Amino acid sequence: MKKNQFIKKLFLGATMILSLNACTKDFEEINANPNYPEKAASELLLPGILRQMSYNWGNMGWEQGFTVAQYGARLQFTSGDRYNWSPTGNPYNDAYDALRDVENIIESTEGVKGQENYLAVALIVKSWIYSYLTDAYGDVPYTQATKGIREDNITPEFTPQSEIYDGLITDLTVANNLLKGAATISGDILYNGDVTKWRKFSNSLRLRLLMRISDVDKARAISEMKEITNAPSEFPIFESNGDAAVIQWNSDNPQPKFTTRSGSYDEVRLSTTLETRLKDLNDQRLIVFAQPTSASGKGIYSDNMDDYVGMPNGLNDEDALAYSPSGDPQKSGSNFISRLGVLLTCRACDPENASPTASQTIIMSYSELQFILAEAREKNFITAGTSEQYYENGIYASFEYYLERINAGGWNEIATSLASFDVDAYINQEKVAYTGTSEEKLGKVAMQKWISLFYTGFEAWSDWRRTNMPAIVPGPDAANGGKVPVRFQYPNSVKSTNNANYQEAVSRMGGDNLNTLLWWDVSVNN
Numbered sequence: 001m002k003k004n005q006f007i008k009k010l011f012l013g014a015t016m017i018l019s020l021n022a023c024t025k026d027f028e029e030i031n032a033n034p035n036y037p038e039k040a041a042s043e044l045l046l047p048g049i050l051r052q053m054s055y056n057w058g059n060m061g062w063e064q065g066f067t068v069a070q071y072g073a074r075l076q077f078t079s080g081d082r083y084n085w086s087p088t089g090n091p092y093n094d095a096y097d098a099l100r101d102v103e104n105i106i107e108s109t110e111g112v113k114g115q116e117n118y119l120a121v122a123l124i125v126k127s128w129i130y131s132y133l134t135d136a137y138g139d140v141p142y143t144q145a146t147k148g149i150r151e152d153n154i155t156p157e158f159t160p161q162s163e164i165y166d167g168l169i170t171d172l173t174v175a176n177n178l179l180k181g182a183a184t185i186s187g188d189i190l191y192n193g194d195v196t197k198w199r200k201f202s203n204s205l206r207l208r209l210l211m212r213i214s215d216v217d218k219a220r221a222i223s224e225m226k227e228i229t230n231a232p233s234e235f236p237i238f239e240s241n242g243d244a245a246v247i248q249w250n251s252d253n254p255q256p257k258f259t260t261r262s263g264s265y266d267e268v269r270l271s272t273t274l275e276t277r278l279k280d281l282n283d284q285r286l287i288v289f290a291q292p293t294s295a296s297g298k299g300i301y302s303d304n305m306d307d308y309v310g311m312p313n314g315l316n317d318e319d320a321l322a323y324s325p326s327g328d329p330q331k332s333g334s335n336f337i338s339r340l341g342v343l344l345t346c347r348a349c350d351p352e353n354a355s356p357t358a359s360q361t362i363i364m365s366y367s368e369l370q371f372i373l374a375e376a377r378e379k380n381f382i383t384a385g386t387s388e389q390y391y392e393n394g395i396y397a398s399f400e401y402y403l404e405r406i407n408a409g410g411w412n413e414i415a416t417s418l419a420s421f422d423v424d425a426y427i428n429q430e431k432v433a434y435t436g437t438s439e440e441k442l443g444k445v446a447m448q449k450w451i452s453l454f455y456t457g458f459e460a461w462s463d464w465r466r467t468n469m470p471a472i473v474p475g476p477d478a479a480n481g482g483k484v485p486v487r488f489q490y491p492n493s494v495k496s497t498n499n500a501n502y503q504e505a506v507s508r509m510g511g512d513n514l515n516t517l518l519w520w521d522v523s524v525n526n
Contacts (some may be wrong), residue, residue, distance in 0.1 A: 010308040012150050024167060042105045042118040043187030046125075049098045050189050054247040056094045058256040058361040061266065062344075068484065069450070069460035070273035070472055071289070072315040072340055078268055078320050081313050083480035085514055089491035095133045096146065102126045104144040117185050120178035124202045127175075128363060131209055134164050136488045140506040141498075142167065155498045158505035159206060161519040165213055169224070172206040172337040175199075175235065176235060190363075201245045203228050203235045203254050204369045211372050212466060215522045222381045229373070229384040238334040238366045241291065241401050245363035254356030255344070263347040270338040275310035277470070278451070281431055284421040287414055289454055290338040290404045291345075295331070300342040300353055302412040311337045314475010342411055343402075345456070358409030362456045367401065370394035371449035378441055391445055392427055398452040400422050446470055468523045477479055485514035486521055 066072035074081035105338040109115035144156035184193040215219035292298035292307035324332035374390035446469035453460040
């Protein structure tokens with residue numbers, strides 16, 4: 001009896017083991033819920049990535065971008081304008097948060113027939129985000145990044161910037177090829193599914209990055225710039241403002257400054273640098289980039305340029321609040337210094353005139369591309385077209401873009417004034433006309449490019465770091481040894497959680513300070 005009971009138990013145990021093995025073998029298949037996929041579809045991930053990083057790009061363009069490039073100056077809390085910068089996790093944290101979703105798209109589409117469009121778009125977006133990230137810090141996790149627990153590596157090595165750029169430029173080339181004949185892209189808030197425009201963005205962004213490395217890898221920059229510009233059907237690029245990479249906000253997701261507190265908005269005012277340069281050129285874009293002073297009583301527009309007044313960059317808090325453009329202490333303070341333009345106005349600042357949608361976030365504009373081509377042609381990096389034509393195209397495109405946005409906001413007085421401005425006469429004046437030595441022409445290209453890059457993220461700062469044009473003069477109370485910073489310091493969280501790899505990167509780069517030159521930055525900026 002005991003023997004039979006033992007055999008029975010042994011049989012039941014074996015049956016349970018076999019059943020358990022069978023269940024384990026098919027566990028994932030049996031328990032997968034088709035209504036809740038483990039990985040989000042690419043068309044669901046894409047809009048969130050674009051929205052998150054465009055919002056960050058726009059906000060950082062306001063915070064450091066405006067002041068370090070001297071479009072705006074700080075009236076309060078002036079530490080950023082004085083280069084008293086601390087280690088920062090912005091854009092580091094947002095970038096890697098978005099890049100994890102980018103990597104999910106790449107993993108789920110790579111090698112999958114019919115998914116080439118999403119793979120290509122992911123590679124383009126990845127190249128933009130990483131170029132933003134590496135141009136802020138230098139060497140950053142790249143080849144081992146975004147893998148995390150999946151590959152048992154939560155302390156990735158930092159990749160040298162030269163290798164990062166090589167990967168980004170290569171990915172953009174691959175993306176252009178993948179998009180040939182690809183299907184429409186769903187979930188696309190940048191180009192509404194237009195594959196051709198994504199190809200144009202891919203190749204235009206590639207030209208930006210090639211120009212960035214042209215001082216340290218001139219041979220590659222020239223070779224690939226010629227490849228792109230000599231074969232427009234194979235490598236389409238932006239042909240008008242309609243092709244530009246811009247995020248159009250809506251009422252549910254308004255432009256980044258629309259919901260800002262009035263106090264935060266008013267901390268940034270028109271810089272004397274932008275004011276004097278535009279007035280010196282009789283440049284009507286001043287009425288877009290700034291508002292008349294409150295003391296003028298003119299509201300958001302004046303036909304008298306004297307009503308637009310800036311303040312110096314780099315003042316200490318006390319001097320900034322007490323600054324008087326006229327030197328009269330009775331005429332000091334915010335009422336006598338211009339706010340930035342109505343295009344960016346917050347709702348709390350001006351409920352009647354603020355627009356949630358007129359201001360777009362510019363990732364890369366058509367005018368920027370034209371100035372890249374003008375510089376490339378002037379330096380004989382490319383043979384297509386003429387530098388003068390590219391240069392003039394860039395100026396016209398900038399004026400046309402801002403007229404379109406002002407019209408979108410319904411600010412009729414500004415629109416009428418800008419529309420009546422004689423851009424031909426503007427271009428023909430001596431200080432703008434494409435004449436002089438090659439060095440003088442490149443200086444004019446740099447100046448017009450700087451004007452056109454107003455509120456385009458960090459791009460004006462990056463371009464200045466590469467060219468040292470136009471000049472940026474630190475303010476009287478500048479910290480950092482009176483030098484304009486050329487990078488961000490790594491966030492403290494990286495030092496504490498990935499210290500060994502951080503130390504290796506810092507040693508390779510030459511230090512983790514604001515004056516450590518990036519790989520591509522070989523100009524003497526300070």
